[in-house]
Amino acid sequence: MSELSREHAFVLRETRPQALPFVPELRLRLADEAISLWQATEADLGRMGLPPPFWAFAWAGGQALARHLLDHREIVRDKRVLDFASGSGIVAIAACLAGACKVVAADIDPYARAAIRVNAADNGVEVETPEIDYLDRGADDFDVVLAGDVFYERPMAARVEPFLRAAQNAGLAVLFGDPGRAYLPTMGVAPLATYDVPVSRAIEDRDIRTTRVWRFTWPGSTN
Template identity: 55%
Template sequence: MAAAPADFIRAHTRLAAAPHVPEITLHLADDVFALWEQMEAELGRTGLPPPFWGAAWAGGQALARYLLDAPGLVAGRTVLDFASGCGLVAIAAAKAGAAAVTANEIDEYAAVAIALNTAINGIDVTCLPADVLDQDPPDAEVVLAGDVCYDKKMADRVLPFLEKARARGSEVLVGDPGRTYMPKGRFEALAAYDVPVPEMEGVDIRRCTVWRLP
């Protein structure tokens, strides 16, 4: 019998601080691809989505760092963290004083990882387990997205969603580690960081930028 998602996550990750955001502790995998193989083996299924929730990706680390260093952006405001992954950015927003934080994810295991990680950090975050990209953006004064332009298909879906949120009055910030499909000309840079990245990235450090949609 396959382990329940929470048990699986506890068994195959370790508690560690995100390198660029040492204030936040997460369930992190040493190797996301090995974790993926383990999931498929234990569940007896192939074609599962990659367990992106098992890593603190560089774009998310940069965005989380920015929020903790400039808490006035989210303090007292409602926040949506789109494609939250492990919940790092959502946790940072809550730590920075957001009035309410919603972490959006479509992966069942990510939703459980977010719950585990928020509990570890003593943070209250609501998880929205849905594909919101073909809907009107949820009401939020600030919309955050860490490392969401990693392939063209994803970028083509995400950017209209973010632009719609901005048109409705949300502040929109994206953390990006130089992905090919990030349309930098449509954003303005707020900050840049050199961020340690997971081993599977192939480099030790990535230059990451926090972008704002004007």
């Protein structure tokens, strides 16, 4: 069995299709519990110390951004869209449903890419999942860059913010969803919308996360 088919089978085995009350237009294959899935992922690969299985949960930032796209379809209609750090693919799938002409879901985790393909097929849309690190490549091939819940960790935020600002400097539309993570930029940003998003207790310390969709108000440094 190939590595890709193993990942696909793992996603099918360890998750189940679930409706999202906040984004009822789509369904995702999600996990019910984080720790056991994390352990199962490590066992499947035979390695310890792997990153958490972010792809198996509907994070607040992604849900809010997906909701915003479906309510404001003109943002992505007929556009080339990059969903950065896509995780489950919720934002990428929403962009497809909102009329984007091309959607690329970028994630460096091969399990995430497998989950995105499964979820996209389940929702009847086509999403590309290349093995590309867009932090190094840039987003010049797109019209819109989206990111849901990416400011949760200092090293990640330190790389993602310049990447997103560089995309804006190049004339792209850039939107990101965030429920108040520790490393959300505090300057040069403005909220577009605010949502109260239901979330799983498997990944959060509460049942509802007040979450905003943000834009940059000035490009800032890309260094």
